[in-house]
Amino acid sequence: MNTPLNPGRMPAHVQPGHSRIRPDARPLARHSIPGVLLWLTLATAILWLLAAGLPAQAQLAENVTEFRLENGMHVVVIEDHRVPAVNHTLWYRVGSIDEPQGKSGLAHFVEHLMFKGTENVPVGEYERSIRSRGGSSGASTSYDFSLYRARIASEHLEEIMRLEADRMHGIVLEGPEVDSERDVIIEERNERTDSDPSSLLREQMTAALYLNHPYGRPVIGWRHEMEQLSREDVLKFYRQHYRVDNSILVVSGDVTAAQVRELAEKHYGSLAVPDSDLQRIITAEPPHLAERRLKLEDSRVSNPYVLRRYLAPDDYKGDQHKLASIAILANLLGDSGITSALGKKLQLERSVAAFTGASYRGNITRPVELVVFILPTPEHTLQEAETALDEALLEFIEEGVDEAQLQRVKAQLKYNQIYELDDTMTSALKFGRGLVQGLTVEQILAWPEALQQVESEDVLEAAQLLLDRRRSVTGWLLKEGTEL
Numbered sequence: 157m158n159t160p161l162n163p164g165r166m167p168a169h170v171q172p173g174h175s176r177i178r179p180d181a182r183p184l185a186r187h188s189i190p191g192v193l194l195w196l197t198l199a200t201a202i203l204w205l206l207a208a209g210l211p212a213q214a215q216l217a218e219n220v221t222e223f224r225l226e227n228g229m230h231v232v233v234i235e236d237h238r239v240p241a242v243n244h245t246l247w248y249r250v251g252s253i254d255e256p257q258g259k260s261g262l263a264h265f266v267e268h269l270m271f272k273g274t275e276n277v278p279v280g281e282y283e284r285s286i287r288s289r290g291g292s293s294g295a296s297t298s299y300d301f302s303l304y305r306a307r308i309a310s311e312h313l314e315e316i317m318r319l320e321a322d323r324m325h326g327i328v329l330e331g332p333e334v335d336s337e338r339d340v341i342i343e344e345r346n347e348r349t350d351s352d353p354s355s356l357l358r359e360q361m362t363a364a365l366y367l368n369h370p371y372g373r374p375v376i377g378w379r380h381e382m383e384q385l386s387r388e389d390v391l392k393f394y395r396q397h398y399r400v401d402n403s404i405l406v407v408s409g410d411v412t413a414a415q416v417r418e419l420a421e422k423h424y425g426s427l428a429v430p431d432s433d434l435q436r437i438i439t440a441e442p443p444h445l446a447e448r449r450l451k452l453e454d455s456r457v458s459n460p461y462v463l464r465r466y467l468a469p470d471d472y473k474g475d476q477h478k479l480a481s482i483a484i485l486a487n488l489l490g491d492s493g494i495t496s497a498l499g500k501k502l503q504l505e506r507s508v509a510a511f512t513g514a515s516y517r518g519n520i521t522r523p524v525e526l527v528v529f530i531l532p533t534p535e536h537t538l539q540e541a542e543t544a545l546d547e548a549l550l551e552f553i554e555e556g557v558d559e560a561q562l563q564r565v566k567a568q569l570k571y572n573q574i575y576e577l578d579d580t581m582t583s584a585l586k587f588g589r590g591l592v593q594g595l596t597v598e599q600i601l602a603w604p605e606a607l608q609q610v611e612s613e614d615v616l617e618a619a620q621l622l623l624d625r626r627r628s629v630t631g632w633l634l635k636e637g638t639e640l
């Protein structure tokens with residue numbers, strides 16, 4: 157049951173991550189060519205700066221307040237009193253990058269087993285309790301975090317906190333439950349990855365793009381390692397990472413900061429912090445000296461295409477202005493169909509492509525990628541499509557940025573940010589994802605302005621540095637037996 161999560165436009169099935177599907181989730185998009193285009197178009201994630209220390213409590217905007225409990229839990233409240241409903245999102249700083257070597261898929265497995273009950277709450281009672289009060293719930297695992305979210309009438313917020321606090325420290329797992337749920341996640345891999353050539357190509361490209369970073373292994377896990385995950389693996393991982401001082405609570409909707417503080421102190425504040433230290437160690441990427449190429453042939457492919465992923469240089473990490481420049485670059489290249497640079501050149505002018513796209517993803521502590529895509533028209537080969545794509549990228553740099561288009565993109569992004577904050581769940585997910593990846597609330601609020609500060613020369617500098625084939629992987633997806 158995996159749903160990639162994009163907190164910026166939740167729920168969108170575009171980010172690497174895996175989720176339990178709940179009543180509030182949309183159906184999973186299939187990874188046909190439209191699915192790939194959706195992934196490319198919406199894969200844009202918020203790019204963030206390094207976090208600074210937080211005060212005990214702060215009113216950071218008219219409706220945003222944050223504070224910490226004495227045991228280390230970080231809490232943010234986003235008030236919006238238009239509708240008598242509330243979103244409770246609980247984030248743990250643990251994801252697939254924290255899995256021990258040879259245990260891929262473990263973080264996602266733990267997420268599934270978090271619904272198997274505790275000594276106080278029987279199996280299934282968590283969801284029944286929420287549904288009986290008219291609410292909905294869901295959970296997601298990604299590279300960097302595990303998220304448990306619920307939406308319910310404001311008067312029932314305490315019930316969510318009671319349930320979450322209980323399973324933060326008290327899950328009970330029987331052997332048969334672990335075995336049956338292992339079968340579930342393996343079937344999930346069958347359905348979402350192994351049955352979809354596009355997903356298989358992206359998985360192989362990810363493994364090739366990251367030479368040393370744990371992003372190279374899939375969140376869902378490699379099948380041969382998933383099959384060996386045990387109850388002991390789950391309990392050790394859970395006890396190590398599911399702790400109150402490794403969590404962030406973001407509550408949005410019809411509540412006040414005082415109400416959330418009172419309930420949080422009551423249900424989370426009494427939880428003890430384990431004696432053991434918790435450190436996240438991420439291996440760094442070595443220099444990339446040679447481009448990598450993959451060709452995946454599959455009898456199920458109906459629309460061949462070329463996909464390329466560039467890994468940004470390390471000096472982009474932690475620099476808000478440079479990251480904002482990448483965001484603008486991706487939008488200019490291919491985030492708005494035939495009005496984008498690639499669309500104009502390859503679809504309209506040369507008629508080489510049926511579809512094109514570009515996107516970016518990344519954050520302040522993790523690698524940043526730029527992705528470009530071309531699906532050729534039937535009369536053109538993949539080689540012709542790739543050659544045309546390279547020519548269009550080079551022309552973009554040589555011709556410079558269209559100033560009018562730059563201003564349109566910046567205006568569009570400005571209003572997108574406003575619209576995102578208009579939805580209480582989307583705002584909770586936006587803030588939660590930023591915080592769990594190391595940002596402060598101030599920096600999250602400042603991101604829209606950073607986008608507006610990008611100028612044409614910044615975009616060109618980003619293009620010149622990013623479009624380096626030595627730091628890229630190019631993938632061809634084609635029907636088995638195709639003559640090249």
